[in-house]
Amino acid sequence: MLTSPALLAAGSGLGFGLSLIVAIGAQNLFVLRQGLRREHIGAVVAVCSLSDVVLITAGVGGAGALIRAVPWLGGTLRWGGAAFLLAYAALAGRRALTASGGALRADDAGIRAGLGPVVATAAALTWLNPHVYLDTLVLMGSVASGLGERRWWFAVGAVVASFVWFTGLGYGARLLRPLFARPVAWRALDGGVAVVMTALAVGLLVAPSA
Structure with missing residues (x-):
């Protein structure tokens, strides 16, 4: 009990x-977008969600110390994440500027992306985002550390939040x-x-190194 x-x-x-x-990111x-496309x-x-399980567990377990102990790791993640976000922003911008907008119709089976590219993009948007390490490994880990043995119940709550959201x-x-x-x-969404992704990328590039 x-x-x-x-x-x-x-x-x-x-x-x-x-x-x-629960924030625009x-x-x-x-x-x-994938939900709207039913893809x-x-x-x-x-x-x-499973990525969050790994990250939350690592953060509560104390892995945040690794980020602080390896100075170059944060910079590598920052530049890699910014490059990926800018590339994705360019693709979204191109879709938004499509004159007819027809290529964005959710029910057009001819433009459905394969499972591999979709999964790879979802993974990249999760693991190449330096903020996810700050949030889960450092910030969440710091909060959980003050709860003693109850920190794992804190982790359970955070994992449930991820799956629900x-x-x-x-x-x-x-x-x-x-x-x-x-x-x-669709054009407005992609615009x-x-x-948003360009702003996030610029934010990463101009952020001072830790």
């Missing part, structure tokens, strides 16, 4: 986890499909994706 302190720790992890992932925008949603949700975002996106039945809506 769970004790009250354990429940409180799990609840804290749930709330803290949601506060970190590259990963969430990709999950939303490999389960695989994308699984990649994002990505599942809801991926499968709940279908509620917006009537809006995105119009090509102009927003291009802007």
Whole structure:
């Protein structure tokens, strides 16, 4: 039976986890887009959620010390992540500028991406983002360290938050499909994706090195 302190720790992890992932970012925008397209949603949700399981477990287990102990690691992640985000932003911008917008219709089976590229993109948007290491390994690990043995209940709450959020975002996106039945809506979404990812990439490049 769970004790009250354990429940409180799990609840804290749930709330803290949601506060970190419920934000407009590259990963969430990709999950939303795949949900709207009904394209490999389960695989994308699984990649994002299971990645969080690994990262949260490592963070609560104390792996955040590695990031602080290896100065060049943060810089490598920062430049690699920025390059990937800029490339993805360029692709989204090209889609947004397509005159007809027809190539963005969610039900056009001829433009469906393969499982491999979709999974690879989801993984890259997760693991090449330096902020994910700051959030899960350093920040979450620091908060959890103050909970003693209850830190693992904190981790359970954070993991539940990840699964709930990505599942809801991926499968709940279908509620917006009537809006995105119009090509102009897809072009607006991709334009927003291009802007957000470019801003994230620039933010990584101009951020001072740790």
